[in-house]
Amino acid sequence: MSQFSTGELAKAAEVSVRTVQYYDQRGILTPSEVTEGGRRIYHESDLERLQVICFLRDLDFSLNQIQKLLQEENREQVLELLLTDQIESLEKSSKEIEVKLKRARHLQKATAKRRQLSLDDLSDISRLMENQKSWRHLQWRTFGSLVLFILLYVVGLLIVIYYFKDPRGLFIVCPAFVIVINLWVFHYVKQFEYLCPNCHKTFDPSFKEAFxxxxxxxxxxxxxxxxxxKSYCLQLAKSQTK
Incomplete structure (x- = not known):
């Protein structure tokens, strides 16, 4: 049966001696033998235990979780529960990292176009990135409603022409279309506010000016x-709480 000193065990598991000593102090990796002189002797089973600890640490398990797992008799069931919880946690973290990475790339792209950036400029860029999701959602929702209306208009037009066969119906359908389109444009324009790049304040322009x-x-x-x-102001989706 192979035996290891603290240094030999650390080398076999490819960790530092301080790591082995720390796990010993935490009580999750105690040596199989301790000589009268205080020398710690580890066996193959201790090496396997250390390798399991290192594997779980690589998966970001806490030492408390590992200790609980190693103390359980039904380790397989406990490990399954811990892995499920850990996978959910890692997936959440990966999504958060993805969002941060996307924002960092947007910021890098924005700053590359400017030689000097003030704190207000950075604040504007940050606000623009935070508003990006709401802005896109509003764009898709608004234009989706427009497409739906146009389809309904075309269907109504075909019904008037081919079913009723009465061209006078066009004098009702066409003006109604123009009125609804104007109402849609008004509604679309009023969904946004604008951020001035000069004074860094937001404002709500009149419909005529924005249009x-x-x-x-x-x-x-x-x-x-x-x-x-007068300048090109950034378009922001209005907060739905306003």
Whole structure:
């Protein structure tokens, strides 16, 4: 039967001597023998136990969890429960890391376009990234409703033309379409507020100003009512709690 000193056990398990000593102090890896001179002797079973501890530590199990597992008689069932819980925790952490990574890439892309950034600029970028999900959700929901309305309009138009065969129905359907489209545009425009890049304040422009302003997919050229500077302001989805 193989025997190991503390250093030999650490080398066999590819860990540091301090790790073995720490696990001994925590009571999860006690030596099989202790000589009269206080020398600690470990056996093959101790090496296997240390390898199991290291494996579980690599999976981010806490020492308390490992100690509980090693003390249980039904280790298989306890390990299954711990692994299920650990997998859920790691999946949650991976999603959080993915979100942070995405934000970091957005920030890197935004800062690459500017030579100098103030704290207000960074605050604007951070707010824009936090608003990204709400903005996209609002875009999809709004344009989805438009597509649905157009489909209903086309169906209504076909019914008037081919079923009733009365062209006078077009004088009702067409104006109704124009009215609803205008109401949709008004509703769409009022779903957003704008962040001024000059004074870093948000504002709600009039429908006429927002509708007629030149724009990109995420900005509109508006006059800020706070600093009175006309510039391309960032479009943000309004909070649903407002």
């Amino acid at each position: 007629l302003a030149s724009h990109t997919p995420r900005t509109r050229k508006l006059t800020c009512p706070h600093c009175h500077v």
